[in-house]
Amino acid sequence: MLIPAFLLQHEMTVEAWQGEGPYGPSYAAPVAVRCFLDEQTRMVRNPGGEEVTSSSTAYALPDAVCPTRSRVTLPSGRTTTVIAAYQRDGGNLPTPDHLEVQLQ
Structure with a gap:
């Protein structure tokens, strides 16, 4: 099931x-x-394991390509960088599969 x-x-x-x-x-x-953008500041871990501040999280379809360090322009025009992107797959559970993109 997709988002x-x-x-x-x-x-x-x-x-x-x-x-x-x-x-x-x-x-x-x-x-x-296309995504759902949640502009909320929170602490996350980057791929190196360090705690960093994320200003936004975007939820997109699983096939979106957003590797770490990619440059992203938000609807507001603000340009930011991908901290990390995680595939969220519920397997056989009835949860929506999606890509979670944490932004600087």
Whole structure:
């Protein structure tokens, strides 16, 4: 079961991080991603295990591509960075499968 489409009321623009290039970070072309955006500040752990502050969390369809360090532009126009992205799969449970994206 996927996250219901009626919950995806927001749209963020994601430039997927591709790595370091000769002139700094390299990003893919911008892609519009439908999501539910929860702008709430909270402490989260980054992939390195350090506690960092997340200003927003976006919930998108599981096939969205939002790797760590990607650049994201929110509906407000604010540009931020992906701290971590987690696939949430309920298996056989009746819970909505989705991608949780924690943003700086």
